[in-house]
Amino acid sequence: MPPSPLIPWRRMLLLATALSALPAHAHDDPAPEEHSEPEWTQSLSLEELLQVELSAPSKRLQKAREAPGVASVVTREQLQRFGWTTLEDILISQPGFFASHDYERNTVGARGLWEGWNNNHLLLLVDGVPMNDNDTAAAFTWDITPLFLVKSVEILRGPASSLYGSSAIHGVIAINTLSSARTLSEGERLEINSEARLRFGSQGTAAVDAVAVTRSRHVSAVVGFQHLRTDGFSYLSYDGSGRTDATGALQRFTIRDNHESDYLFVKLEALEALEGLSLQYHLQDWSYRTGHGWNFWVPDIEEPMRDRRHIAVLRYRSAPGGTLEQEYVFKYQRHEYDNHVRFYPNGALDGRYPSGVTEVFKSAVNELFGRAQLSASLLDGHLSLLGGVEYGTTLYHGDEQHYSNADLSDEEGDYPASETRVLLRPLYAPILDEPFNKAGAYAQLAWSRMLELPLSLTLGLRYDFQFFHYRDPRQPDSPRRYKSYEQLSPRLSLVFLPSSALSLKLQAGRAFRAPSSGELFGTDTWMLDSNVEVLRPERVTTFDLGADWSIRPNLSWRNTLFHSSYDNLIGYSNENALNNLFTQTHAGLESELMAEVDLGRQGRVSAFGSYTYVRLLGGSDPDGVSPSNAGHLTWAPAHLAKAGASYRRERFSLALQGRYQSEVHRREEELLTPSYAAVRPSVVPAWFRFDANARFQLTGWATAELKVTNLLNTRSYLVKTGDFPFDYQMEGRRVFASVEIDL
Numbered sequence: 001m002p003p004s005p006l007i008p009w010r011r012m013l014l015l016a017t018a019l020s021a022l023p024a025h026a027h028d029d030p031a032p033e034e035h036s037e038p039e040w041t042q043s044l045s046l047e048e049l050l051q052v053e054l055s056a057p058s059k060r061l062q063k064a065r066e067a068p069g070v071a072s073v074v075t076r077e078q079l080q081r082f083g084w085t086t087l088e089d090i091l092i093s094q095p096g097f098f099a100s101h102d103y104e105r106n107t108v109g110a111r112g113l114w115e116g117w118n119n120n121h122l123l124l125l126v127d128g129v130p131m132n133d134n135d136t137a138a139a140f141t142w143d144i145t146p147l148f149l150v151k152s153v154e155i156l157r158g159p160a161s162s163l164y165g166s167s168a169i170h171g172v173i174a175i176n177t178l179s180s181a182r183t184l185s186e187g188e189r190l191e192i193n194s195e196a197r198l199r200f201g202s203q204g205t206a207a208v209d210a211v212a213v214t215r216s217r218h219v220s221a222v223v224g225f226q227h228l229r230t231d232g233f234s235y236l237s238y239d240g241s242g243r244t245d246a247t248g249a250l251q252r253f254t255i256r257d258n259h260e261s262d263y264l265f266v267k268l269e270a271l272e273a274l275e276g277l278s279l280q281y282h283l284q285d286w287s288y289r290t291g292h293g294w295n296f297w298v299p300d301i302e303e304p305m306r307d308r309r310h311i312a313v314l315r316y317r318s319a320p321g322g323t324l325e326q327e328y329v330f331k332y333q334r335h336e337y338d339n340h341v342r343f344y345p346n347g348a349l350d351g352r353y354p355s356g357v358t359e360v361f362k363s364a365v366n367e368l369f370g371r372a373q374l375s376a377s378l379l380d381g382h383l384s385l386l387g388g389v390e391y392g393t394t395l396y397h398g399d400e401q402h403y404s405n406a407d408l409s410d411e412e413g414d415y416p417a418s419e420t421r422v423l424l425r426p427l428y429a430p431i432l433d434e435p436f437n438k439a440g441a442y443a444q445l446a447w448s449r450m451l452e453l454p455l456s457l458t459l460g461l462r463y464d465f466q467f468f469h470y471r472d473p474r475q476p477d478s479p480r481r482y483k484s485y486e487q488l489s490p491r492l493s494l495v496f497l498p499s500s501a502l503s504l505k506l507q508a509g510r511a512f513r514a515p516s517s518g519e520l521f522g523t524d525t526w527m528l529d530s531n532v533e534v535l536r537p538e539r540v541t542t543f544d545l546g547a548d549w550s551i552r553p554n555l556s557w558r559n560t561l562f563h564s565s566y567d568n569l570i571g572y573s574n575e576n577a578l579n580n581l582f583t584q585t586h587a588g589l590e591s592e593l594m595a596e597v598d599l600g601r602q603g604r605v606s607a608f609g610s611y612t613y614v615r616l617l618g619g620s621d622p623d624g625v626s627p628s629n630a631g632h633l634t635w636a637p638a639h640l641a642k643a644g645a646s647y648r649r650e651r652f653s654l655a656l657q658g659r660y661q662s663e664v665h666r667r668e669e670e671l672l673t674p675s676y677a678a679v680r681p682s683v684v685p686a687w688f689r690f691d692a693n694a695r696f697q698l699t700g701w702a703t704a705e706l707k708v709t710n711l712l713n714t715r716s717y718l719v720k721t722g723d724f725p726f727d728y729q730m731e732g733r734r735v736f737a738s739v740e741i742d743l
Contacts, residue, residue, distance in 0.1 A: 058446055070544065075151075083705065087139075095612050102721075111614060122171060123164050124141070128315075136519075141173070144284060146226040156172040159510060167513050179267070197738055197739070197741075211223070211224030217271065222266070233730075235254070238680075241298075257289060260287050267280045277315070284309040288305050300342070309333065314330045332367070357405060359403075359424075362402075368393050383446070383447050385443075386446070387444070397432070398433075402424045405421065424525070443461055456495040459491070460491040463488055467483070468482075468484075469481065470483065488510075490509065491507070492508050493505065493506070512537050556593070559589065561589055582619055584619030586617065591611050592610040603650070610640075637664050657691045664719045666684075666721075687716035690714075693707045693708075
């Protein structure tokens with residue numbers, strides 16, 4: 001069994017109850033404040049929502065219509081109204097994004113580009129600080145990253161490396177965390193606001209989360225946690241082993257997805273003399289199964305798989321609004337692994353592995369990251385200059401345990417089985433005690449009302465330099481080698497505002513993703529395939545043309561045309577070898593509509609809808625040969641349609657959401673094995689899924705919620721790339737009931 005979770009759920013439930021009860025003892029009811037910020041869950045009209053200022057597009061506060069790029073904001077109240085509990089839920093409701101799956105985890109693709117298990121074409125920010133994994137560069141968008149700490153989420157679609165560096169190819173997800181609304185005056189006592197939620201659902205799902213925000217004269221604090229456990233979605237499926245039954249038919253096996261996770265979040269913000277200084281701590285702990293298996297042989301025994309991340313962030317940011325603003329960030333991240341990966345079952349490969357193959361890995365990877373940034377506002381705020389430098393280093397000092405019951409270092413001997421434990425070299429032996437360095441410098445000029453016209457110009461440029469020494473894993477005693485990657489990421493954006501209701505945008509930009517340590521340095525392992533001598537950074541060059549029109553205060557329509565050229569995309573070939581697989585060019589349209597009707601005493605109806613179309617214009621493999629796909633976009637849907645509506649009246653709300661995804665084509669080389677092609681269709685069928693969420697406020701401090709996902713119990717699949725006999729089956733109907741306490 002995996003190690004016990006961070007905090008047993010019964011204790012967490014008691015802690016949640018205690019946090020929720022705090023306000024009754026912490027303070028007297030304070031007098032209302034005229035200029036206090038909106039409460040956490042205040043409902044905004046569509047007109048108010050479109051006036052919310054975002055910082056992710058340019059690192060300066062701007063309305064989405066006026067900001068460079070294509071940006072949206074999702075408030076905490078919207079999360080609750082639609083029942084969204086993960087970043088994945090938010091993203092797949094947005095134009096352009098679609099659900100993907102690889103190995104045991106959900107990922108998010110965008111604009112016709114499928115996303116693999118490392119999910120590292122998105123950049124995740126928390127209060128402006130990058131939070132992607134220090135090892136795989138992954139953005140953890142599934143349920144191990146909860147939303148209890150969220151005040152709002154900003155979504156920036158398209159390349160953003162000119163400000164943020166590596167991984168910002170599909171875009172940026174920027175979480176703005178809860179904070180105290182105000183400071184207290186001399187005579188006021190400590191004030192605490194808290195919220196707790198208990199959720200139960202089908203598939204043995206139970207979750208509890210709680211968050212408390214406190215403030216005094218000198219410090220503001222946010223403390224929250226979540227514990228989640230679920231049996232997950234289990235179903236029968238083929239795997240990649242080719243095993244057959246007595247009749248010669250391919251066998252099916254039970255795919256299991258039971259997992260647990262814990263998340264602890266603490267934020268301290270200094271007030272008065274030290275205002276602008278903050279400290280955050282994140283503890284993310286999760287255990288999981290490997291689904292179809294990391295070698296696509298469904299495991300025959302339970303695998304203890306557990307990861308844990310510690311992240312501490314110290315940040316200083318001067319008060320906004322001054323002529324010169326400054327920001328300094330220091331981040332420490334540690335990713336701990338305790339994995340027992342089952343690659344082959346007992347007797348696999350006609351008895352070649354009598355006891356199967358299990359690889360055990362217990363280790364940690366550390367990261368240090370720093371940023372210094374200055375910005376200046378000139379010409380009465382019409383001209384803004386911003387510049388900064390960043391430096392990060394990944395540090396690896398060896399493994400506590402790394403062994404197997406097969407000799408995974410003996411490639412020439414075809415990895416023979418062993419009756420005794422085989423000790424393996426450190427997983428990242430090439431960079432043992434060698435820093436893996438990344439440095440970046442960026443600058444941006446933003447000029448509004450350019451030449452006294454309703455025209456805004458944003459120019460950005462970033463230089464990134466990744467460099468490291470390493471040793472050839474095949475010749476560990478050889479001299480150190482040196483390797484580096486350089487990238488230049490420009491952006492140009494023009495925003496024309498002929499009226500307060502209409503904006504026209506033209507943007508060109510380039511983004512990149514540098515290979516991660518997990519893609520470069522794996523040694524004596526089947527968990528990773530690495531290719532330090534060959535891999536090149538991925539790049540995308542995108543041109544966007546957009547129009548954002550507020551037809552009426554309660555009706556908004558936005559359209560974006562895009563053209564994206566992707567180079568050196570990294571992935572696993574049919575032979576499970578890691579390489580720069582292909583280059584391809586896409587063009588497409590994203591159209592989205594938002595509307596709202598105020599019914600007076602009868603309530604309010606809000607709705608959104610979007611349609612995305614992506615067309616493949618061309619592509620080639622590393623040898624310059626066009627892939628055999630008959631001109632179809634592969635591994636991703638060409639058409640996406642999404643719609644949602646909500647009704648709110650006094651204490652009741654009902655939200656409905658539907659998603660359509662068109663069929664997904666495969667590459668012809670994925671249909672080579674006749675027995676596999678006989679049980680898996682040549683295209684992944686189109687599907688439609690429908691969700692519903694109802695909320696009722698029982699009292700002034702308690703709310704009940706009923707949520708149903710995949711209400712119609714549609715049987716649907718997500719593509720499995722490669723020549724295999726299966727695709728990933730999506731969850732059937734699930735029902736959740738929850739109670740929230742808000743004091």
